[in-house]
Amino acid sequence: MEWLSHLSGGFATAVSLHNLALCFTGVMLGTAIGVLPGVGPLVTIAILIPMTYALEPTSALIMLAGIYYGAQYGGSTTAILVNLPGESGSVVTCIDGHTMARNGRAGAALAIAAIGSFFAGTVGTLLIAGFAPYLSKIALSFAPADYFSLMVLGLVAAVVLASGGLLKAFGMILIGLLLGTVGIDLTTGTPRYTFGSFDLVDGLDFTALAMGLFAFGDIMANAGKTHDRQMMQGSIRGLWPNRQEFREAWPAVLRGTALGSILGLLPGGGATLSSFASYSIEKKISRTPERFGNGAPAGVAAPEAANNAGAQSSFIPMLTLGIPSNGVMAMMIGAMMIHNIVPGPEVMSRNADLFWGLVASMWIGNLLLVIINLPLIGLWVSFLRIPYAYLFLGILVFSMIGLYSITNSSVQIFMAAGFGVLGYAVNRLGCEPAPLLLGFILGPMIEVYARRALLLSQGDPSVFVTEPLSAVLLLTALGLLASVLSPSIRRRREEVFAEE
Template sequence: MEWLSDLAGGFAIAVTLQNILLCFTGVLLGTAIGVLPGVGPLVTIAVLLPLTYALEPTSALIMLAGIYYGAQYGGSTTAILVNLPGESGSVVTCLDGHQMARNGRAGSALAIAAVGSFFAGTVGTLMIAAFSPYLANVALSFRPESYFSLMVLGLVAAIVLASGGLLKAVGMVLTGILLGTVGTDVTTGVPRYTFGTFQLLDGLDFTALAMGLFAFGDIIANAARKHDRAVVQNTVGDLWPTRGEFREAWPAVLRGTALGSLLGLLPGGGATLSSFASYTIEKKISSTPKRFGKGAPAGVAAPEAANNAGAQSSFIPMLTLGIPSNGVMAMMIGAMMIHNVVPGPEVMTRNADLFWGLVASMWIGNLMLVIINLPLIGIWVRFLRIPYAYLYPAILVFSIIGLYSIGNSTLPIVMAAGFGIAGCLFNRLGCEPAPLLLGFILGPMIEVYMRRALLLSRGDATIFLTEPLSAALLVAAALLLLSVLSPVFRRRREEIFVED
């Protein structure tokens, strides 16, 4: 149980005044952007990424992580009260949460969501603390060909589990890989796709790419839309569930937590997939499935527990293997690289304070969410009244200031503007930008491990198939690709991502 003493050390780091304040800032911002539809954690993290340059790596990651899991909590508040999900993972919560509110049980629904989220977040934090050391030890024994195959599997899973069309997801991943090759070849020192531009020798700036695709692209896409948000004033009522509601909710919380913890590990998985899958399972195993959609407490408890557990467990492959399971985790890897922290199995030894401080802060952040958010329900509902005409110019100004602060240069701003136009075009075409970000992060790493494997095998490409672990991972990737040919799988996939 060495991890318990390491976790205790992590709490000593997380409870410093600076880290407590940044954790509080992260979860508060996360809740706010979870309440506001159309913003989301990706946009917020992209905007705040330049501001973390002045922070210590541990403090920066604590705040960014708080934004992510805080957004999962905030989305449930408006989903229940006004039938308006702030986050994609809260879409399912609208089905029964808002019906409970209309039946005068809004307070009970909010309490079920809060307690379920806190329990799932606690379990997710313990999972990271308990299993990450073992997974990191296993990863240390990986050979280059095994790492190559693992990353190929990650990209394939991201394609299969991404929302939208499969061909579009493939195009996004390949575009990200292509953009990742811009710059000086690390092996030969030859410039690639720089077009004679000195500024591109170090490659495309990750912050400019992320901010352009998500922040600028989102602003451009939303500028032409008409946003009608009629806020319904509901009486919250008693914040304590009845005995019958509690009896129905707690088994759903347990099942949702277990399912979300597993699905969060998958590349392309995370909060959204977990919430939809848990709701489907609860409805199928219920003795009264007709109650779902009409105010069933289990219909609130299961998806809320699942999306928070999925959000927490998605940190495990990111921290221990260096493989992001979704767009936010790709952003977190980018933040680590900005601070010269290499994600992967050695992060627990080389940056032990960062790893255990981040893990401990997650439990503290989840506790903060329960304590500060239930009393602030009225404020969050009023927050919805902020017009988009005021919201997005403010985001744009902060983004430009942050981009200029990177190197006191206008080049990142120009790059972000170009990627913003591309992001708007992707939105118009129905292409999800998150797989592009995964390709941008994993593409150069795949190239490096492929070259290492070929060098060690003296150019023998069969090494990827003769090494047992590498072969098993490639077979898994092939089976995952073949699974999309199944009509049942395709139908289920369309049902899950129907909100797109």
């Protein structure tokens, strides 16, 4: 049980006063942005990445991770009380959670969401601690062709599972791949698409791209919108489910945790996909499906457990393989690169304190969320009274300060402004920007591993199909793409994302 000794060392790192304070800061910020619709963890992490330069890598990742899984908690609070999901993974929670609140069971709904989230987060943390070391050892035996095919599978899965049309998602991936080619070719030393600009020699800055695409683009897309925020009247009583509600909720928590833990591993999966899938399954297997939509405790327990389990397990491919399963994980990889940490299977051997400290902080963060969430319900709901004009102005100011601090130059600000226009255009066209970010992160890696494989095979491209593992991964990607193009699956996929 070597991983237990590593985990105890991780707890020693995580409970240091500095890291504990940053974990608390992360989950508090995550809860706050989970409450506020139109912000989300992607925007917040994009804003805060340049501000983590002064922190140790472990401390920075602990805080950024806390923002992500903290947002899953915060989104459920307003979904239940205000019928306004602050985070996409909490959309399904509105259906039965807000109905329970209108029926006088708001406290029970919040408690079910908190308990289910904590249990799922604990299981997700144990999965990372238990399976990540073995997955890292397996990954170390991968040949360059295997890595190439694995990343191709990741991009295909991101296309298939992205919301919106397949063609739009594929277009976003291609744009990301093209943006990733800007800069010096590491193999030949030749500048590519720099147009003679010295500022582009090192490639496009990840922080400027992320902040422009999500923060600036989000401001332009949402600044003129108004939101109907009907606050629930009256006090919240009975912050604990009764025996019948608990009996209905706990099997749903178990099933949601299991499903979310699996779906979180998939590229393009994570919290949102897990919550929708778990709700659909609970409704189908229920003996009383007519109760769903009318305040069924299982309709709150399952999606909340699933989205938190999905959020936690999505760290596994990011930490062990260096492959992001969603946009937030792409941000985390960007943060690691900024701190000169190469994501992949060697993280556990070269940066053991970082890996195990991050894993231990996840359990501590989930415990902190349970402790602080329920007593501060009134504070979180009051956040919804903040006018959007003030909110977005603050985001803009902090973003520009962070961008300028990267190189003490205004170049990053102008670059982010350009990507902000791109982000706005993407939003107006109904495209999801996360696949673009995945393409930008994985594109250079795909190129590197493809070239290594071709060099080792002396230019023979058949190496990608003659290597057994590489062939299986490519066939899986091809099968996944072919299946989603079938009329029935394509129609069902469009219905699911239309509901979302």
